[in-house]
Amino acid sequence: MLSSVVSFFDNKLCYSGQKCQKIPEILIKLYGLKADSLDLSYNELISLEGLEGFPSLTELVLDNNQLSDSLTFPYIPNLQTLSLNKNNIRDLESIILKITQKCPNIIYLSLLGNKACPNKLSGEENDEEDYQRYRYYVLFHLPKLKFLDSTKVCSSERTEALRRGKFMGVIRPTQSNSNENAVDSSTMDTFTPLPSHIRSAADHRGAYGKCRYRYSGKHSEGNRFIFNTDL
Numbered sequence: 007m008l009s010s011v012v013s014f015f016d017n018k019l020c021y022s023g024q025k026c027q028k029i030p031e032i033l034i035k036l037y038g039l040k041a042d043s044l045d046l047s048y049n050e051l052i053s054l055e056g057l058e059g060f061p062s063l064t065e066l067v068l069d070n071n072q073l074s075d076s077l078t079f080p081y082i083p084n085l086q087t088l089s090l091n092k093n094n095i096r097d098l099e100s101i102i103l104k105i106t107q108k109c110p111n112i113i114y115l116s117l118l119g120n121k122a123c124p125n126k127l128s129g130e131e132n133d134e135e136d137y138q139r140y141r142y143y144v145l146f147h148l149p150k151l152k153f154l155d156s157t158k159v160c161s162s163e164r165t166e167a168l169r170r171g172k173f174m175g176v177i178r179p180t181q182s183n184s185n186e187n188a189v190d191s192s193t194m195d196t197f198t199p200l201p202s203h204i205r206s207a208a209d210h211r212g213a214y215g216k217c218r219y220r221y222s223g224k225h226s227e228g229n230r231f232i233f234n235t236d237l
Contacts, residue, residue, distance in 0.1 A: 018043040026051065027050050043063070045067040064087065067087075113153070
């Protein structure tokens with residue numbers, strides 16, 4: 007029975023650990039207009055379809071699901087707390103844009119355990135500088151935040167985010183074939199070294215990342231001044 011797996015008390019609804027891939031319609035019907043807090047953690051959600059049936063939410067917990075960059079939010083103007091820990095979110099710019107547009111009054115956000123959040127939980131290659139740049143970027147776009155992940159936002163950090171957070175977006179290398187130098191001729195017309203969201207020349211947004219390759223071939227700078235008579 008539904009009552010045995012649902013907890014609803016003081017307008018707080020919890021439906022966790024049920025392996026559901028979408029929000030059950032019965033939850034929306036019974037509690038959608040009553041709940042101001044919704045906990046759907048430890049399920050297998052791949053979509054937030056039906057979330058529009060909870061128009062009064064101030065808190066939404068979606069930890070440990072299968073949500074990816076394709077997720078969409080309805081407009082939730084009263085939402086203040088959003089927890090998306092340990093999902094499959096990789097594109098930081100995309101998720102922050104969605105939150106900015108659909109959840110304008112967020113003051114607590116947590117993205118720990120997603121590739122979009124570059125700390126040790128999402129990869130051993132990340133370091134403290136990566137994570138701090140990420141924080142500046144998020145705080146620039148969501149200036150109302152009081153907590154980001156597990157840490158309170160301090161005034162000096164907020165000031166620094168306003169100064170240079172716009173230029174701290176993360177661009178991650180895409181996966182490549184084993185033969186990294188090969189180029190498929192069928193894609194030559196569409197090939198571009200720029201991100202897929204091509205920007206205009208007037209847009210000078212910066213980004214940071216880690217360089218994976220170093221060129222030292224026969225046409226490198228070290229060979230520019232060797233003449234045939236020297237060989």
